[in-house]
Amino acid sequence: MNNVKRPKLHRMNIKKMHLNASIRRRLLSYIVAGVIILLLTFTVVTSLLTTKQTSAKLVKNAKQVASALAQQSTLALLTASSINAESAMDQVLEFPDVDGAGLVGRDGEFYVWRGHAQGNNYFSKILWEKTTELTLFDEDENHWYIASAIILYNADIEDTGDTVDEKLGYAIVSFSKNSLYEINRDIILTIAITGTIALIGLIIIIGSAIKNQLSPLRALTEIMVYNHQTGEHNIADVRGPREIEQMADSFNAMMKTLDEQDEKLRHHRDQLEAEVKIRTRELVEARDAALSSSRHKSEFLANMTHELRTPIQSIIGYVDLSREEIESEGLFHVCEDLDKITRNAERLLGMINSVLDLSKIEAGRLELNINSVYLFDLIRNVEEATAPLIPSNNNQFQLVNHCNNLLLRIDNEKMLQVLINLISNACKFTQNGKIQLEIKIQENRLIFAVSDTGIGIEKEKQQQIFKKFIQVDSSESRRFGGTGLGLAISKQFCELMKAEISVASEYGKGTTFTVSLPL
Ligand code: ADP
DSSP states (O other): OOOOOOOOOOHHHHHHHOHHHHHHHHHHHHHHHHHHHHHHHHHHHHHHHHHHHHHHHHHHHHHHHHHHHHHHTHHHHHHTOTHHHHHHHHHHHHSTTEEEEEEEEGGGSOEEEEESOOOHHHHHHHHTTOOOSEEEEEEOSSEEEEEEEEEEEEEEOTTTOOEEEEEEEEEEEEEESHHHHHHHHHHHHHHHHHHHHHHHHHHHHHHHHHHHHHHHHHHHHHHHHHHHHHOOOOOOOOOSSHHHHHHHHHHHHHHHHHHHHHHHHHHHHHHHHHHHHHHHHHHHHHHHHHHHHHHHHHHHHHHHHHHHHHHHHHHHHHHHHHHHHHHHTTOHHHHHHHHHHHHHHHHHHHHHHHHHHHHHHHTTOOOOOOEEEEHHHHHHHHHHHHTTTGGGGTOEEEEEEOSOOOEEEEOHHHHHHHHHHHHHHHHHTOSSOEEEEEEEEETTEEEEEEEEOSSOOOGGGTTGGGSTTOOSOHHHHHHHOOOSOHHHHHHHHHHHTTOEEEEEEETTTEEEEEEEEEO
């Protein structure tokens, strides 16, 4: 068995378990109960035997006293005079335990009694029925009553000359049982005192012996409690009774197994931690690489779009210049072609602007430019920008404004772009229909609702349209044109302005986009 690091435990912990105390107390209580039963039995048996023997002895004494009284009382009975018996009775009364003495003549005709009282009738009734010469003829709770026949030996028979022994009466002694009771009391007292002393001695000796025997168990318990509290796996070096040593061996084996399992778990955990570290590093590297390449891509896009815008803007500018000259020369049919060039260049410019916005968003370079703008100015700008788009699909536009001319603190450019995006989409996806811009205040928010009576969007596609490059039906959208960026950019702008954008649509019937701006 290995050496053990013996823990210093708080006494309370051991007391709490009641293990040692309880075994000791139980064993002691069994032993005490056994000893008490033994003592009681011993006392009862001893008392019975002593009572029997002492009674016999006392009765024998009493008989001797009665017999002596009888011998000295012949004359008294013959003369029927108590005077002759008085000294004998007085002598008898001096014997210890004799508390009454008397004489009774034949048929009770003579009666004398001294000491402890007893009626004449009592003796007359009992005595003459008894033939025994010396007899214990009665007893009560406190007395024995002994009678001894008073005999006149060789009495002459009248006129015959023969002699015969003649019974004249009885001498009676009343013998107290006090001595018997005292002896009994002494015996019980002696047994009780010696028994109690012996019992206390026994408890002390057996108690310490049990404590001694249980001390290894206590040591084992201390280690168990300590291990439980600290989570350590100390083993117990316990010597003592075979069973406790076996218990300690099993406990130690258990601790060893736990130790081994702990070691394995620790090893496993270390391996896992190392693995997680490697994976995390790889992921961080991959993320950094992705971030950096995304940043590079966004920077490249931003630069490229910027570079692309300049030539397109100069194309538009030169076309405008050329148109003026061509118009002055009256070549109007060429002007139509120039219009087409301008329209397409503007579309291209719009697309490039979208890509530029997106790349700015991705690069995290998009910033809000908050300024004060009147609601009516904002609406007017929207109407002016979208006015050329309305007739293209033979649509009608309606403005429904429920608000006053509020002064808004917003990023005017971005808000304008969002609303133009929504209205130009409505124009694009609606033929011969109605397009409406409704403005109202609801729950302390300014609501812009752009609705149309166009082709609508299927329910399951409605949330996808806010993702980048997503078009509901690319084949159909090709028919309408577009890049799939407008709504994604609008959503980003709205989020930046703490506004919300949502869609409600019924396929084939129309669509409503709502922008809600906190006031
Ligand atoms: P696009 O440049 O393709 O219009 P958007 O992001 O603006 O890109 O729109 C994404 C898609 O959402 C569109 O291709 C179209 O399918 C659908 N969509 C947008 N607005 C409407 C609308 N008013 N009615 C029907 N479909 C719409």
